[in-house]
Amino acid sequence: MSTWIRNAWIEAVKLKRLSDIRRKELRQAAFAVLEREGIAGATLEKVAAHAGASKGIVLHYFRNKQELFEHAMREANAVLRDAVVARLRQARTPMERLDAVIDGNFEEHLFLPPLCHAWLSLCAEVPRDEKLARIQKVLHARMRSNLLSGLHGLASPEDADDIALGVTALIDGLWLRLGLEPGSVSREQAIRQVKDFVAARLAMRQHVTAGA
Amino acid sequence: MSTWIRNAWIEAVKLKRLSDIRRKELRQAAFAVLEREGIAGATLEKVAAHAGASKGIVLHYFRNKQELFEHAMREANAVLRDAVVARLRQARTPMERLDAVIDGNFEEHLFLPPLCHAWLSLCAEVPRDEKLARIQKVLHARMRSNLLSGLHGLASPEDADDIALGVTALIDGLWLRLGLEPGSVSREQAIRQVKDFVAARLAMRQHVTAGA
DNA sequence: CTTTTTATTGTCCCACTGGTCAATTGTTGA
DNA sequence: TCAACAATTGACCAGTGGGACAATAAAAAG
Numbered sequence: 001m002s003t004w005i006r007n008a009w010i011e012a013v014k015l016k017r018l019s020d021i022r023r024k025e026l027r028q029a030a031f032a033v034l035e036r037e038g039i040a041g042a043t044l045e046k047v048a049a050h051a052g053a054s055k056g057i058v059l060h061y062f063r064n065k066q067e068l069f070e071h072a073m074r075e076a077n078a079v080l081r082d083a084v085v086a087r088l089r090q091a092r093t094p095m096e097r098l099d100a101v102i103d104g105n106f107e108e109h110l111f112l113p114p115l116c117h118a119w120l121s122l123c124a125e126v127p128r129d130e131k132l133a134r135i136q137k138v139l140h141a142r143m144r145s146n147l148l149s150g151l152h153g154l155a156s157p158e159d160a161d162d163i164a165l166g167v168t169a170l171i172d173g174l175w176l177r178l179g180l181e182p183g184s185v186s187r188e189q190a191i192r193q194v195k196d197f198v199a200a201r202l203a204m205r206q207h208v209t210a211g212a
Numbered sequence: 213m214s215t216w217i218r219n220a221w222i223e224a225v226k227l228k229r230l231s232d233i234r235r236k237e238l239r240q241a242a243f244a245v246l247e248r249e250g251i252a253g254a255t256l257e258k259v260a261a262h263a264g265a266s267k268g269i270v271l272h273y274f275r276n277k278q279e280l281f282e283h284a285m286r287e288a289n290a291v292l293r294d295a296v297v298a299r300l301r302q303a304r305t306p307m308e309r310l311d312a313v314i315d316g317n318f319e320e321h322l323f324l325p326p327l328c329h330a331w332l333s334l335c336a337e338v339p340r341d342e343k344l345a346r347i348q349k350v351l352h353a354r355m356r357s358n359l360l361s362g363l364h365g366l367a368s369p370e371d372a373d374d375i376a377l378g379v380t381a382l383i384d385g386l387w388l389r390l391g392l393e394p395g396s397v398s399r400e401q402a403i404r405q406v407k408d409f410v411a412a413r414l415a416m417r418q419h420v421t422a423g424a
Numbered sequence: 425c426t427t428t429t430t431a432t433t434g435t436c437c438c439a440c441t442g443g444t445c446a447a448t449t450g451t452t453g454a
Numbered sequence: 455t456c457a458a459c460a461a462t463t464g465a466c467c468a469g470t471g472g473g474a475c476a477a478t479a480a481a482a483a484g
Contacts, residue, residue: 055443060461117336124335136393172389173383231430255472
């Protein structure tokens, strides 16, 4: 019995080591191809080639093309999540938590045109792929919740909601800018832009509140 | 000579009436297909079918698929431009000009999920299509310039630049939201969001200026 | 009425794509 | 060593897409 459990455990590890490693390679390859080719040009053969494998292997690990790209989006989603969570862990004050979310969304190795292009291509498919829509929704909900956890102490609930919506939209918009005109907005500019937004809106509400 | 000029003129009108009407129909059909199918699913046959014609006719009026969708983007661009320009014409004060740009970008018959989906699909192709990039750049430059014409009287040139960037990003971000989660942001919400942004940033700069 | 353009269609072609499958080659466990 | 199993490949297939083209209808021009 003990050996059986041990074997099962080892097998599980093996699966993590064998099968899941390939899966990760493949969905990263899928994402890389998406960066260069867009959704229309991203073919199974190109993904396989980029991963140094044959097309057959891609369909061995993923039921079909759709599933592959859904996993590619999950991957990207997870990377962004980790970037924010890492910073969030070190945040103490509400303001620091806000900054964690903002800085995390513009990290140097993330806020890059190719990554943005792939992200855009996936977003463009959201309306036609229920799974992508769900992933996107979760990503957005998490960002929103992270922002609210910082905003709670700084504004009324309604204002917090409102500002959170604005911040997410602004962040997305700055990413879009990067994708449409690389170089038209720098990392630092983007961060400052969002932080100024938060500061301005918070200050304004205080005035309104004080005036009312 | 007079008749020659007259004929040439008539011919030009005829061209507008015959050839260009078809071209307009076709690029509008292209856009409509884009709304439903995305760039990957938008095929010449579907565009032709949507226009009630044959695939051959599409390639008779447009050199190839790329050119067709470039013209589709120009069309969409022009619609947005007209919406803003119409409002801009009636604006008197700088603040009214700002509002014209904002309101124009969220007009009822424009701020709709399907339109947004098509726009997203085109944006996703921008990195791979020089012409699309140019169109996009022009659109952005015009929006920026319109905003600056309103901001000049209300903020310092540097602040105006900064705020204009923020406004364009925020507008784009709100559109993106509409595309990714239709219903998560209403027209009125979007407009208020942008106007609050402008108000907050203008107020803030004034305070900083006053304090310095 | 004839000639010359223009509009339009349907057919054909070729490259390519997603997906299936049988066959081959390791790997693992007993 | 052998049997079971996973990994991996390459061949194959049916469908589709973009685009070329010749043929035809329709108009315009003269």
